[in-house]
Amino acid sequence: MKPAIKLRDEIISGETTARAAVESALDGAEKLNDTLNAFLEIDREGALNRADVIDVEIRSQSGAVGEKSISAMPLAGVPIAIKDNICVRGMQTSCGSRILGPYKPPYNATAIERLLASGAVIIGKTNCDEFAMGSSNENSAFGPVKNPWDIARVPGGSSGGSAAAVAAGIVPVALGSDTGGSVRQPASLCGVIGVKPTYGRVSRYGLVAFGSSLDQIGVFARQASDAAAVLQIIAGRDQLDATTADVPVPDYGAELSDDVKGLRLGVSRALLGQGLNDEVRDAVEKAIEVYRDLGVEIVDIDLPHAKYAIAVYYIIATAEASSNLARYDGVRYGFRAEEAPALREMYRKTRDEGFGPEVKRRIMLGTYVLSAGYYDAYYLKAQKVRSLIKQDFAQAFAKCDAIATPTAPTPAFVFGEKVDDPLAMYLNDVFTVTANLAGVPGISVPCGLSSEALPIGLQLLGPNWSEALLLRLTHAYQSRNPLRARPRVHA
Amino acid sequence: MPITEADIEKVAQLAHLEMTAEERHVFAPQMAEIVAYVEQLNEIDTSAIEPALGGLTPEGERTESSRADEVLPSLGQKLALDQAPDPAAGHFRVPKVLA
Numbered sequence: 001m002k003p004a005i006k007l008r009d010e011i012i013s014g015e016t017t018a019r020a021a022v023e024s025a026l027d028g029a030e031k032l033n034d035t036l037n038a039f040l041e042i043d044r045e046g047a048l049n050r051a052d053v054i055d056v057e058i059r060s061q062s063g064a065v066g067e068k069s070i071s072a073m074p075l076a077g078v079p080i081a082i083k084d085n086i087c088v089r090g091m092q093t094s095c096g097s098r099i100l101g102p103y104k105p106p107y108n109a110t111a112i113e114r115l116l117a118s119g120a121v122i123i124g125k126t127n128c129d130e131f132a133m134g135s136s137n138e139n140s141a142f143g144p145v146k147n148p149w150d151i152a153r154v155p156g157g158s159s160g161g162s163a164a165a166v167a168a169g170i171v172p173v174a175l176g177s178d179t180g181g182s183v184r185q186p187a188s189l190c191g192v193i194g195v196k197p198t199y200g201r202v203s204r205y206g207l208v209a210f211g212s213s214l215d216q217i218g219v220f221a222r223q224a225s226d227a228a229a230v231l232q233i234i235a236g237r238d239q240l241d242a243t244t245a246d247v248p249v250p251d252y253g254a255e256l257s258d259d260v261k262g263l264r265l266g267v268s269r270a271l272l273g274q275g276l277n278d279e280v281r282d283a284v285e286k287a288i289e290v291y292r293d294l295g296v297e298i299v300d301i302d303l304p305h306a307k308y309a310i311a312v313y314y315i316i317a318t319a320e321a322s323s324n325l326a327r328y329d330g331v332r333y334g335f336r337a338e339e340a341p342a343l344r345e346m347y348r349k350t351r352d353e354g355f356g357p358e359v360k361r362r363i364m365l366g367t368y369v370l371s372a373g374y375y376d377a378y379y380l381k382a383q384k385v386r387s388l389i390k391q392d393f394a395q396a397f398a399k400c401d402a403i404a405t406p407t408a409p410t411p412a413f414v415f416g417e418k419v420d421d422p423l424a425m426y427l428n429d430v431f432t433v434t435a436n437l438a439g440v441p442g443i444s445v446p447c448g449l450s451s452e453a454l455p456i457g458l459q460l461l462g463p464n465w466s467e468a469l470l471l472r473l474t475h476a477y478q479s480r481n482p483l484r485a486r487p488r489v490h491a
Numbered sequence: 492m493p494i495t496e497a498d499i500e501k502v503a504q505l506a507h508l509e510m511t512a513e514e515r516h517v518f519a520p521q522m523a524e525i526v527a528y529v530e531q532l533n534e535i536d537t538s539a540i541e542p543a544l545g546g547l548t549p550e551g552e553r554t555e556s557s558r559a560d561e562v563l564p565s566l567g568q569k570l571a572l573d574q575a576p577d578p579a580a581g582h583f584r585v586p587k588v589l590a
Contacts, residue, residue: 101576103574106574107566199547200546200551200554212545213545239558243547246550246553305535311529311530311531312532314529326506326507329507331576332583333575334576336576340586342586346585348508351507351508351509360518363508364499364522365526368494368498368502369529371502380542381537383542384541384543385532385540387540388540422521423521436546439546439548464548464549
C-alpha cells in the first residue's frame with residue numbers, strides 16, 4: 001500500500017480511484033485476517049460505497065481538480081483502520097470486550113467526523129486489548145493480534161491491530177489510543193511510526209474512556225508525512241471535549257524538513273542502563289549518533305522521578321478506569337447476564353461474565369486505591385509524584401528541544417511469556433507512561449532490527465504542543481536511515 | 492501491606508464484581524505484589540508538593556470550556572433505547588431493585 005499522501009494525489013489526479021485504493025486495502029485486510037487477527041470488523045460494503053461517493057465528488061469538480069480538491073479533501077480516498085474503542089456510527093465498537101455485546105454507537109467520535117469530512121475511508125475496526133488495557137494484545141476477548149514480523153510474537157498493545165494493519169501494508173494509516181504507551185509501544189514492536197499527541201490536542205469525544213486524564217487518540221503511519229497529514233485533520237479544539245485546548249494547530253506537513261541542525265536532543269544515561277535489552281540499547285545509541293551526524297546537539301538530561309512512573313501510572317490509571325468502567329452495568333446498552341432476579345445480582349453477574357481477567361484486576365486495584373482509608377496513601381500520593389514527573393520534564397526541556405529514549409525495553413516477545421505476571425507486563429510501559437502522566441507528546445520511530453529481525457523503536461518526547469518538531473525529527477531520521485525491511489506477513 | 496482474600500471480596504463488592512474462590516485465590520497475591528510495588532512511592536518526601544489535577548496542560552487550563560447555553564439536537568428516545576438489553580414502554584427495564 002502506497003503512502004496516504006501519494007495515494008490521495010493519484011486519486012485526485014485520476015491516476016487511480018478511491019474505489020481501487022479501498023478495494024486493495026479491503027482485499028489485504030480480508031486475506032491476512034486469518035493470520036494476523038488484526039480486524040474485528042471489515043466493512044467492505046460501506047467502505048466501497050463511500051469510496052464511490054468520493055470518486056464521484058472528485059470527478060464532478062471538473063476543471064478544479066488539483067489544489068482545490070486537496071484542500072477540500074486532504075485524505076481523499078485514503079483507506080484507514082480505526083481501533084475498536086473509537087466510535088464509528090453504524091459499525092461495531094467492542095473495545096475488545098464481551099461486555100459491549102453487539103454495541104453499535106449511534107454517533108461518530110469527533111476524530112472520525114473530521115476524517116470522514118477529509119475524504120478518508122474507514123475499512124474496518126481493529127482488534128485491541130480489552131478496554132485498551134494491555135501491552136501484548138493477549139487481553140482481547142476475541143484472541144490476540146499476531147505480529148506481522150513473526151506471528152509467534154505479540155504485536156504490542158493495546159492498539160496492536162492498528163499497528164499490525166499498518167506494518168503489514170494493509171492500510172497506510174490507522175488510529176489508535178494511547179493511555180500509557182498503547183500507540184507508541186505497538187508501533188515500536190511492529191516497526192511503524194506511532195504518534196501520541198499532547199493531552200488536549202485531539203478530541204476524546206467518542207473515544208471510549210479508560211484513564212480520562214491520560215487518554216489521547218494517536219496515529220500510526222509508515223512515514224512522517226502521512227502521520228502529519230492525519231494529525232492535521234484530527235487535531236484541534238472541540239466543543240464536545242472540554243479538555244481540548246485552544247491552541248492553534250500548525251501546518252504539520254509544511255514544517256517537515258530534514259533540517260534539524262542545531263536542535264538539542266536530551267538523553268538520560270540512567271534510562272539506557274539496567275533492565276534494557278542490549279540490542280535495544282545499541283539501536284537507540286546508533287539512532288542518537290544518526291542525529292549527531294545530522295547536526296543535532298546531544299545533551300545529557302535527567303528525569304529523576306521517571307523510575308517511579310510505573311507505580312504512579314498504575315495507581316492513577318486504575319483509579320480512573322474503575323470509575324469509568326462503572327458505567328457497564330447491563331442496563332442501557334451492551335451485554336446483560338441472564339437469570340439474575342435482583343438488580344445488584346444482575347450488575348455483578350453482567351460484569352463477571354462481561355469483563356476479562358485483566359480488566360477485573362485493574363477495576364479491583366483502582367477500587368482499592370480509591371477506597372476509604374487508602375485514598376491519601378495511594379491516589380493523592382501518586383498525584384503528587386505526578387507533579388514531580390511534570391517538573392522533571394519542565395527542567396529537562398529547559399536544556400533540550402526533545403528527549404530520546406527507547407520506546408520499549410525489548411523487541412516483540414513471544415505469546416504467553418508474561419501473561420501470568422501482571423507486574424512484568426506493566427514494566428513494558430516503563431519508557432512510555434511518563435509522557436501520559438506529564439501530558440507531553442511522544443513519537444515512536446523505527447530505528448532498526450534485532451538479530452532476530454524484530455523491529456526496535458526510538459521514542460522522541462517533546463514539550464507540550466511540539467508535535468511539529470517531533471515529526472520533523474522523525475522525518476529527518478527516516479530520510480537518513482529508513483527501515484527498508486518488510487515484515488514476513490504483508491499485503 | 493498483605494492483601495487477604497477477605498479484602499479481595501470486600502473490594503469486589505464495592506466494584507460490583509463477582510469473584511469466585513479461585514479468582515480470589517489468584518488475585519490476592521497478584522494485587523499484593525502490585526500494591527507492594529507502588530508503595531515504593533513512600534520513599535519520596537512529597538509533604539511540600541501540590542498534587543497534579545488531571546492531565547491538563549497550562550494552555551488547556553486557560554481554555555474557556557463553557558459554551559453558549561443553546562438547545563442542540565439529541566439522540567431522542569428511540570435511538571437511546573435502541574440497544575438496551577431490555578427496553579420496555581420507553582424505559583430501560585431492570586430486575587427487581589428491592590429483594
